[in-house]
Amino acid sequence: MSAVAFDQVTKKFGDTVAVDEFSLQIADGEFMVLLGPSGCGKSTALRMIAGLEEISSGILTIGERVVNHIPPRERDIAMVFQSYALYPHMSVEKNIESPLVANKRAKVDATERTRRVHEAAETLGLTEYLARKPGELSGGQRQRVALARAIVRRPEVFLMDEPLSNLDAKLRTQTRLELVDLHRRLGTTFVYVTHDQVEAMTMADRIAVISDGRIQQVGAPQDVYEKPANLFVASFIGSPPMNTILGTLQGGTETAAASVLTAEGTLAIGHPGSAQPGTELVLGIRPEHLHATDPVDTPGAVRATIQNIELLGHERHVICTVGATQMTVRQPNDAPPLAIGQAVSLHADPSEVHLFDPVSTERLN
Amino acid sequence: MATDPTVSAANEQNRLNQNAEQIVDPLVPAPYDNDKAVQPPRSGLRNAVATTTTYLVLTALSVIVLFPIYMLLLRALSSPLKYISAGQPLYPVSIEWDVFNRAFGQASLGRSMGLSFVVTFVIVIAQVLTSVLAAYAFAFLEFPLKKLAFVLVIGTLLLPIEVTLIANVEIIRKLHLLNSVPGLTFPFLVTAIGIFLIRQGFLGIPRDLRDASELDGYGHLRFLFKVAMPMSKAIIGSFIVIAFLGAWNQYVWPRFATDRGAWQTVQVALRTIGSENPGELNLGFAAAIVASLPLLALLIFFQRQIVRGLTAGAVKG
Numbered sequence: 001m002s003a004v005a006f007d008q009v010t011k012k013f014g015d016t017v018a019v020d021e022f023s024l025q026i027a028d029g030e031f032m033v034l035l036g037p038s039g040c041g042k043s044t045a046l047r048m049i050a051g052l053e054e055i056s057s058g059i060l061t062i063g064e065r066v067v068n069h070i071p072p073r074e075r076d077i078a079m080v081f082q083s084y085a086l087y088p089h090m091s092v093e094k095n096i097e098s099p100l101v102a103n104k105r106a107k108v109d110a111t112e113r114t115r116r117v118h119e120a121a122e123t124l125g126l127t128e129y130l131a132r133k134p135g136e137l138s139g140g141q142r143q144r145v146a147l148a149r150a151i152v153r154r155p156e157v158f159l160m161d162e163p164l165s166n167l168d169a170k171l172r173t174q175t176r177l178e179l180v181d182l183h184r185r186l187g188t189t190f191v192y193v194t195h196d197q198v199e200a201m202t203m204a205d206r207i208a209v210i211s212d213g214r215i216q217q218v219g220a221p222q223d224v225y226e227k228p229a230n231l232f233v234a235s236f237i238g239s240p241p242m243n244t245i246l247g248t249l250q251g252g253t254e255t256a257a258a259s260v261l262t263a264e265g266t267l268a269i270g271h272p273g274s275a276q277p278g279t280e281l282v283l284g285i286r287p288e289h290l291h292a293t294d295p296v297d298t299p300g301a302v303r304a305t306i307q308n309i310e311l312l313g314h315e316r317h318v319i320c321t322v323g324a325t326q327m328t329v330r331q332p333n334d335a336p337p338l339a340i341g342q343a344v345s346l347h348a349d350p351s352e353v354h355l356f357d358p359v360s361t362e363r364l365n
Numbered sequence: 366m367a368t369d370p371t372v373s374a375a376n377e378q379n380r381l382n383q384n385a386e387q388i389v390d391p392l393v394p395a396p397y398d399n400d401k402a403v404q405p406p407r408s409g410l411r412n413a414v415a416t417t418t419t420y421l422v423l424t425a426l427s428v429i430v431l432f433p434i435y436m437l438l439l440r441a442l443s444s445p446l447k448y449i450s451a452g453q454p455l456y457p458v459s460i461e462w463d464v465f466n467r468a469f470g471q472a473s474l475g476r477s478m479g480l481s482f483v484v485t486f487v488i489v490i491a492q493v494l495t496s497v498l499a500a501y502a503f504a505f506l507e508f509p510l511k512k513l514a515f516v517l518v519i520g521t522l523l524l525p526i527e528v529t530l531i532a533n534v535e536i537i538r539k540l541h542l543l544n545s546v547p548g549l550t551f552p553f554l555v556t557a558i559g560i561f562l563i564r565q566g567f568l569g570i571p572r573d574l575r576d577a578s579e580l581d582g583y584g585h586l587r588f589l590f591k592v593a594m595p596m597s598k599a600i601i602g603s604f605i606v607i608a609f610l611g612a613w614n615q616y617v618w619p620r621f622a623t624d625r626g627a628w629q630t631v632q633v634a635l636r637t638i639g640s641e642n643p644g645e646l647n648l649g650f651a652a653a654i655v656a657s658l659p660l661l662a663l664l665i666f667f668q669r670q671i672v673r674g675l676t677a678g679a680v681k682g
Binding site: 081 | 576
C-alpha cells in the first residue's frame with residue numbers, strides 16, 4: 001500500500017502557520033497535484049510527506065504507517081527537486097545509484113545495483129550519459145537523471161517539487177508527457193507540487209488547490225475547472241482567468257432562470273441555486289462563456305467598451321471594460337471582426353455562470 | 366575538464382530551435398543590435414596606450430615585490446667581506462654557489478627542516494580534521510547556543526599567540542612535553558580560521574542537495590565525506606596551503622616550547638645560522654632561501670587553490 005493521508009496536519013514556523021489543518025487522502029497509485037501560488041504551503045506539505053519538515057500537529061500516514069516521527073530515509077519515498085539536487089562531483093551513474101549505496105535499508109548487491117541503474121537509465125534515455133558529470137548535461141537531461149535516481153529505489157511514493165520549473169517551455173511540455181507516461185508505467189503514487197495550472201490540469205488525476213495554507217478544493221481537473229468551490233479557485237484556475245462582476249440577484253428559483261442586475265445592465269443567468277432574490281453576489285463567467293455582440297443594449301446583456309484585442313493565432317482575447325470592471329471574451333479567430341473602442345453588448349451562456357457569496361467567497365449555485 | 370553546463374544547455378536549445386531558425390526570412394534585416402551600437406570601437410592607438418600603461422604599472426609593482434628577493438639572493442651568493450668592501454652595490458661582486466651546500470650541512474639545516482616537516486604535517490592534518498568536523502557542526506547541525514559557540518570560536522582569532530603564550534608554555538611544561546613533537550603542535554591542532562573558511566564552503570552547498578542526500582539515506586559522516594568534502598575541495602585545498610604556511614613559518618612558539626638545539630625547527634635555526642661569524646653572514650641568507658623552497662613549491666603547485674580560496678564568497682556565482 002502506498003496511499004498518503006493527511007489528517008488535520010498543521011505546520012507552524014514560529015507564529016506563522018504554513019499549513020493549516022490539512023486533511024487530504026491520496027489514493028494508492030494516484031497522481032495528485034498540489035496547486036497554489038508561491039508561499040501557499042504546498043511545498044511545506046510535500047516536505048512533510050518527505051520528512052524534511054516536522055509536523056506541528058495532526059497525523060500523517062503513508063500506507064498503513066503513521067510517519068510523523070519516522071526519519072526521511074525510512075519512509076520509502078523518493079523526491080525530485082526543482083533544482084534537480086544532483087551531486088555535481090559524481091557521474092550520472094553514481095548519482096543514480098546513490099540511494100542504493102547510501103541507504104543501508106535499501107542496500108542491494110553490486111550486480112542488482114548495476115542492473116537497476118542501467119534499467120532506470122534506459123527507461124529515461126540516459127544510457128549514453130552514464131559516465132558524464134551533471135555539469136555536462138542540459139537541463140532536461142539533468143531532470144531525467146533526477147527522475148532516474150528516484151525510480152531506481154522503487155519507492156512507495158514519488159514526491160516532486162516543481163520539477164519542470166527550470167526547463168524552457170518546449171522541454172517542459174515534452175517532460176510533462178514523459179512524467180505522465182512514467183506514472184502510467186510505474187503505477188506508483190505521485191504527489192506533485194506546482195504553481196502552474198497547465199501542469200496541474202494536464203497531469204493530475206486529482207488536484208488539491210491550496211491557498212494561505214488551507215486546501216480550497218480537491219477534485220478532478222475538469223470538476224475543479226467547471227465547478228470552482230470559491231472565488232480563489234475560480235480565479236486561479238483558467239487562463240485567461242474567470243471574469244468576475246458584482247451584482248444583485250433578480251427573480252429565479254432553484255429551477256427557474258434568473259437575472260443579475262449590475263451597474264452596466266442586467267445579465268441573464270441560469271437558475272441561481274439556493275441564492276435568494278435581492279442577494280448581493282459575485283458573478284463568475286469564463287472568457288469562453290462570454291460573448292460580445294455588436295448591437296448595444298441587447299436584453300440580458302451588459303454594456304461594454306473594447307479596450308484591447310489580443311491575437312493569439314488560433315483565437316483572440318477581446319478585453320472589455322464594463323464600468324470599472326475589466327472582462328475578457330475568448331473568441332475563435334473567424335468570429336466577426338471587432339474594433340478597439342467599439343461599444344458592444346456582453347452576454348453569458350446562462351448555464352455557465354458561477355455565483356459566489358461576496359463575503360465568504362463560497363460558491364452559491 | 367567538465368564542459369561548461371551553460372554551453373551544453375545552449376547547444377540543446379539551439380538544437381530545439383533549429384526548425385524555427387530555418388524559416389527565418391533572409392530578406393528581413395537582422396534585428397538591430399543595441400549593445401554593439403552603443404559601444405564605439407576603440408582605436409588602435411588608444412588600445413596600445415592602455416596596454417603599455419598597464420604593463421608599465423605591473424612591471425613597476427613587480428620590481429617592488431621582487432627587489433627584496435633579489436637582494437636576498439645577491440647577499441647569499443656574495444662573500445660578505447668582498448661585498449662590503451665593494452661598497453654594497455646592487456650587483457653581485459662574486460658568486461659562490463657552494464654556500465647552499467654549506468648552509469644545509471654545516472648548520473644542521475637539514476635536521477631542522479626535517480623536524481619542521483613533521484611538525485607541519487601533524488598540524489595540517491589535525492587542523493583539517495578538526496576544522497572539517499567543527500565546520501560541519503556549525504553549518505548543518507542545530508544545537509543549543511550554536512551562534513554563541515561560533516562567535517566564541519571566531520573570537521579566538523582576535524587573540525595573538527603572545528596572549529596565551531605563558532599559559533600554554535606552563536601547560537606544556539607540566540605535561541612534560543617540552544622538546545617534543547606533541548609539545549610543538551598542541552596549541553595549533555584547532556584553528557578558528559579553518560573552521561570559518563570550511564564552514565563558508567559548506568554553507569555554499571544547496572539546501573536541496575542536503576535534503577536529497579537525507580532522502581537517499583546518507584548519515585552525517587557519509588554526507589560529510591562523500592558529498593560535503595568533495596564539493597568543498599577547493600576551499601579545503603586552499604586552507605591546507607594556509608595551514609602549511611602558518612605551521613612552517615612558526616617562530617615564537619617553537620622558541621618557547623624547546624630549549625635544546627636538537628629540537629630547533631627551521632625558523633628558529635635560521636636565527637642562529639651565520640650570526641656567530643660576521644664573515645659567514647651569507648650562510649644565513651642562503652639558509653633562508655633553502656628554508657623557503659618548500660613554500661615556493663607549495664605556492665607553485667597550489668596557486669589555483671590559493672586564489673580560489675581567497676576569493677571564495679567574494680564573487681556571486
